Amino acid sequence: MSEVPQTVIKMRGISKRFNGLVANDNIDFDLRRGEIHALLGENGAGKTTLMNILSGMYQPDEGEIYVKGKEVKITSPEDSLNLGIGMVYQHLSLVPTLSVLENILLGTSKRFFLPKKHTEKKFEETTKHYGLSVDPDTEICQLSAGEQQRVEIVKLFYRGSEVLVLDEPTSVLAPLEVEDFFKVLKNVTKAGKSVIFITHKLEEAIRISDRITVLRQGEKVGEIDLKAVAGKKEGEPLGEEIVRMMFKDEEAKFVEGIKKAPKKTLDRAVLTLEGVTAKNDRGVEALRRVSFSLHRGEVLGIAGVDGNGQKELAEVIVGQHKVSSGKIVLNQSDITNKSVKFINERGVFYVTEDRIEEGCVSNLSLADNAILRCYKKEPFSKRGMLLNLEAIKEYGNELIKNFSIKAPNAEALVRTLSGGNIQKLILAREFSQKPIVLVCNKPTHGLDVMTTQFIRNEIRTQSARGVSVLLISSDLDEIMEVSDRIGVLFKGELMDILPNKGTTKEEMGRLMLGLTDKGK
Amino acid sequence: MKLKKIILPAIGPIFAILAALMVGGVILFIMGLNPVRAYSELFKLGMGTYLGITESLKKMAPLLIMSAGLIIVFRAGIWNIGGDGQFLIGAIFVGGIAPLLVNEFPPYLYFSILGLVGFFGGAMWVVIPAMLKAKYQINEIIITMMMNFVALNFTAYLVKGPLIAHPGRYPQTIILPLEKRLPLIPFTEIHIGLIVGLIAIILVHYFVRRTTWGYEFRLLGENKKAAFYAGLNIKKVTILAMLISGGFAGLAGANDVLGIKGSFQGEWNPGYAFSAIPLVFLARFNGFAVIPLAYFFSFLAIGGEFMSRAANVPVFFVHVIEALMLIFFGLSEYIQKKGKLFWKF
Numbered sequence: 013m014s015e016v017p018q019t020v021i022k023m024r025g026i027s028k029r030f031n032g033l034v035a036n037d038n039i040d041f042d043l044r045r046g047e048i049h050a051l052l053g054e055n056g057a058g059k060t061t062l063m064n065i066l067s068g069m070y071q072p073d074e075g076e077i078y079v080k081g082k083e084v085k086i087t088s089p090e091d092s093l094n095l096g097i098g099m100v101y102q103h104l105s106l107v108p109t110l111s112v113l114e115n116i117l118l119g120t121s122k123r124f125f126l127p128k129k130h131t132e133k134k135f136e137e138t139t140k141h142y143g144l145s146v147d148p149d150t151e152i153c154q155l156s157a158g159e160q161q162r163v164e165i166v167k168l169f170y171r172g173s174e175v176l177v178l179d180e181p182t183s184v185l186a187p188l189e190v191e192d193f194f195k196v197l198k199n200v201t202k203a204g205k206s207v208i209f210i211t212h213k214l215e216e217a218i219r220i221s222d223r224i225t226v227l228r229q230g231e232k233v234g235e236i237d238l239k240a241v242a243g244k245k246e247g248e249p250l251g252e253e254i255v256r257m258m259f260k261d262e263e264a265k266f267v268e269g270i271k272k273a274p275k276k277t278l279d280r281a282v283l284t285l286e287g288v289t290a291k292n293d294r295g296v297e298a299l300r301r302v303s304f305s306l307h308r309g310e311v312l313g314i315a316g317v318d319g320n321g322q323k324e325l326a327e328v329i330v331g332q333h334k335v336s337s338g339k340i341v342l343n344q345s346d347i348t349n350k351s352v353k354f355i356n357e358r359g360v361f362y363v364t365e366d367r368i369e370e371g372c373v374s375n376l377s378l379a380d381n382a383i384l385r386c387y388k389k390e391p392f393s394k395r396g397m398l399l400n401l402e403a404i405k406e407y408g409n410e411l412i413k414n415f416s417i418k419a420p421n422a423e424a425l426v427r428t429l430s431g432g433n434i435q436k437l438i439l440a441r442e443f444s445q446k447p448i449v450l451v452c453n454k455p456t457h458g459l460d461v462m463t464t465q466f467i468r469n470e471i472r473t474q475s476a477r478g479v480s481v482l483l484i485s486s487d488l489d490e491i492m493e494v495s496d497r498i499g500v501l502f503k504g505e506l507m508d509i510l511p512n513k514g515t516t517k518e519e520m521g522r523l524m525l526g527l528t529d530k531g532k
Numbered sequence: 533m534k535l536k537k538i539i540l541p542a543i544g545p546i547f548a549i550l551a552a553l554m555v556g557g558v559i560l561f562i563m564g565l566n567p568v569r570a571y572s573e574l575f576k577l578g579m580g581t582y583l584g585i586t587e588s589l590k591k592m593a594p595l596l597i598m599s600a601g602l603i604i605v606f607r608a609g610i611w612n613i614g615g616d617g618q619f620l621i622g623a624i625f626v627g628g629i630a631p632l633l634v635n636e637f638p639p640y641l642y643f644s645i646l647g648l649v650g651f652f653g654g655a656m657w658v659v660i661p662a663m664l665k666a667k668y669q670i671n672e673i674i675i676t677m678m679m680n681f682v683a684l685n686f687t688a689y690l691v692k693g694p695l696i697a698h699p700g701r702y703p704q705t706i707i708l709p710l711e712k713r714l715p716l717i718p719f720t721e722i723h724i725g726l727i728v729g730l731i732a733i734i735l736v737h738y739f740v741r742r743t744t745w746g747y748e749f750r751l752l753g754e755n756k757k758a759a760f761y762a763g764l765n766i767k768k769v770t771i772l773a774m775l776i777s778g779g780f781a782g783l784a785g786a787n788d789v790l791g792i793k794g795s796f797q798g799e800w801n802p803g804y805a806f807s808a809i810p811l812v813f814l815a816r817f818n819g820f821a822v823i824p825l826a827y828f829f830s831f832l833a834i835g836g837e838f839m840s841r842a843a844n845v846p847v848f849f850v851h852v853i854e855a856l857m858l859i860f861f862g863l864s865e866y867i868q869k870k871g872k873l874f875w876k877f
Contacts, residue, residue: 332760353763364761373755380747384762393744401742 018045019081020175020206021066021097026075028061035061036072037230043175048197048207050217053227053258054460059210062227063177066208067099068092098168099177102458106160108153112146116167138169143199157318158189162196169205176200177208182216183458186317186486194220212460214254226257233257258461279308282480283329283360283449288338290324298324300504301338306449306480311471313495313512314484317524321504322484323365326453329482330362331355342449356385359448363438363455365484367431371438374427378419379408381426381437385445415440416466432463439467443474450474453484468494488520500524544864545814545825545857552856559852560845570843577842578835589722591830593791594619594784596729598808599815599822600736601780607740607817608773609753614661614676615781615805617683618654622782624687625653626789627705627796628695634712643714647728647786654782655775657683662774666767672774688799697795704797714791723791730823732780737819749773781805807833810858829854 021043028036036058043049051059064070066077068086076083079095086092092099106115117131135148144162152160161181168176182190197207197220211217217224218238226234234257241250283306292298298321306312316322327333329340331352340348347355356362364371372381383404388396391403408422417436419429426434435455442450452471456464471494475481485491491498492512499509500523507523557567578584598615605612626646633642661675692703714723740746748769751759760766784804789796807829815821836850 331763351763351765352760353765356763362761366757369755370757370761373751373758375754376750380750383747384751384758387744387747396744399742399744399747 019043020045020079022078022081023062023066024076024078026062026065026072026077028058028065028070028072034230036065038074039227039230039232041225041232043206043208045206046201046204047222048201048209048220050209050211050221050224051227052211052214052217052224052254054212054462057212057227057258058230059212059227060179061230063099063179063208063210066092066097067177093171093173096172096174097177098171098173098175100161100164100168100179100181102180102183106152106163109151111149111151112155112163112166113148115152115163116148116170135166135170138166142166142169142196142203144196156189158185158193161185161193165196165200173205175206175208177210179210180212180458181209182211182213190216214251214258218251218254224254226254228258278310281305282308282343283482284339284341285329286339286341288328288335288340290328290333290335292324298504299328302501302504302506303338304499304506304509306482308480309475309478310496311475311481311483311494312509313491313498314482314501314506315488315491315498315520315524316486316501318486320501322453322486322501324504325501326362326364326451326482326484329355329449329451330360332362359446361385361442361445361447361450363442363450363452365453365457367435367438372426372434375425377408377423378412378417378426378429378437379404379422382408382411382422382441385441411437411440411444414444415470432459435459435467436463439470443470447474447479450479450481451484452481454486455483456485456487456490464490488524492520541816541818541821544861544868545821547864548814548857548861549828551860552853555856555860556849556853560849565843565845570839570845573842574832574835574839577838578831584831584834584838586721587834588827588831589726590792591833592826593723593725593729593787594802594804595808595811595826595829596726596733596822597784597787598781598804599812599826600729600732600819601777602805602808602812603733603736603740603817603819603822604746604749604780605773605777606812607746607753608749608769609756610665610770610773611673612658612661612676612774612777613673613805613809614658614679614683615777615808616801616803617676617680618657618778618781619785619788619804620683620687620801621657621785622650622652622654622779623785623789623800624690624695624705624796625782626650626786628690630708630712630790631706634708639715642712643790646790647783650782650784650786650789651779652782654785655779657782658774658778662771662778665774666770684799684801687796691796691798695796702798705795707795708790710794713794714787725787725791728783728787729826732783733819733822733826740817740819745772807854810854814857814861 019042021041023039023041026036026039026041027034039058039062041062051062053059061070065072066086068088068091071087077086078084079097084095086095089099107118110118113128113131113135116135132148138144139146144166146159146162146166152163155163165176182193185193197209201207209217209221222238224236224238225232226236234254236250236254284304286303287301288299288303289297289301290299302325304312314322314325324333328335331347331350331354335348338348339346342355342358342360345358347358347360368374373384383392386392387399391400392407393399405422411417412419412422415436417429417433417440419433426437429437439455450471455471456467459467468490471481471483483491483494492515495512497509498512498515498520500507500520502524510519553571557571560567560570578588598619602612602615626649629649630646633645636642637645657679658676661672661679664670664675665672691705695705696703697706714725716723717727740749748759748764751762751764752766752769752773756766759769788802793800811822811825811829815825832850832853836845837847839845840847840849
């Protein structure tokens, strides 16, 4: 390219502290027109803080921001929107019962009647221009996560955004949707818009972006121009170089982890499902005649694209969801449609995917959350009546220590903890009560590499102790790294259970899309 | 450190009280009354006379007892606002049954049984809303409130019909002789209901924090989904919390019949719940904070009555101050949370 790429956004010396904790330390960041710039780093590295400063959610303590060469003060999200900076958050902000078009109109029109005709035309132009196909008249709740994300992006372009800031955009997407999404990004940049892509997934950053800025503990530790590197053609080492930037050296080794050798023989069955069928909350069959056995000390991975009955499978086992037909047996005793307490008392523990809303009580202290499963037992209460506050506090501190949860003390409210530490707390709670069966639904979803690795190691340790683990996850790498056997859920049916040996990702991928070659 | 823990949460309510008095003063001024005179009468008569202090302390008892129940039910995230109905049912139970027992039992047993009768009556009145809430998730606010009107008319019917002491005369249950009412605290003219109230509120304070039941109430109130996940029997806990709160309201009814009135009279409805509800919120569900606030509320009620006579201010003016207190309390919560006044336009 002959023309010099114009810098759209320039951030200089940005620092931000929260109660003495440094979130951003003297960070410089540039975004050129028409580029995809990845912001890579662990959870807590300061990516989101930096972008929240750009979008006006926070004010920097130090530093300047220039948009198209002019210094600006961004004091509110509205300011940044007016400057052409649009942010798409992890949790999408659409109204589910309104149509796509109505969502796009929200907040844009000051007139009493919605200017529908005019909008429709402009909407069509926008979608065509960027190759974003969305039907304007469907309701948001009928769209998949990927489509909803597209609506968010169209919304921002409709409002004239020049710069898109995407916060972990692929975390809500299925593998195939990620491909589509990357295509959209390419189209968008071709049309002259710029994209900032916040991620902690190294592969994605390398695949999609033009440049990568790496943050670690609030500091900028490197900036890589992928085009320049590609010219040199060094191949492999690039990824490793970035990993070294993201973590300190000794941590990098830890991240690699150990591949688990699958068990050769199966121990006795601990949990058996026979033809389990269950309806979801809308009355549609979410599980269809699911049968399998979970054996002592094994990790059974359940793969599948999100929304194929994973949640129902987990909840049916732990008693949170009713079975409409079929049988669930735990150690020879029938636990079908028994209460959560009944099943839990018999050794079934559950790491829910919804860690904030369901897995913890954010307004209670860490210690209070730690005893969620055992508050009626000694020493936490006397005869199940009087709580022993000292023992509870001690137990909270013990969990903090054993699972290296980052919290000031056991009396800290859970809502003050980060997502990764909340997940560690939940894990600590569920793992520490001598479980027989552990049901883990997406235990590492949205967490950084360090925590993810920690959690996977814990799962392995548990299975080595003889605990049977049902690991439900949409992350194939995770399933293949940890499980002994792997089953695939597709539209509520368990497709097949394969040993985790000689099974390739492609095979799994086919099963996840509902293609079997059982006929062969 | 310890002192800081007490003072910081108290700032909001204190601010609310002062601001409410100030705005109330402006309202008095607009009404053409002299706020300085009204307030000086209020404080002088309410806090500065033997009668004012005694009456205020007496009036604290039902507020404290009712607040004890409300702390539990609000902690469980359930809005039982039918305390007045439950109070009346508890009171009429006691008013109807007390004359039958009056000479049968030694005093301690007599009062204990009647306390239980009141508790039972109040709890009974909450059974229907509790079942509807637990079983069908029907909104308890509406049902408990509606039950207030039913209770009002039902007790009126009872006291004018089946339970009337002397048919044809003033509708009231048989009046208990003075010596069969709650004994007085030595050297005072305050009956021991105040002590019962203090014990109830402090017990509940620790009950919520220190027992497994209290823990279950807190779990349910803070996060229903997590409570289900933890294996709580949500129906049972919901019903239990509501029954306890209804029971305390009924006990407050027993207190008033046995300690003050000596019978259930006419279409009686003191409306304690609508003072106790804001009170419990101002106290942030803290039992110890309820005590001074309950005193202040009863002082307002008693002092307000005196003030209305002395300074010609309507009796209902104290309700204006209570309402203003709640508004300013909400405002101070907002300011403390956001660190600023109002959002930016």
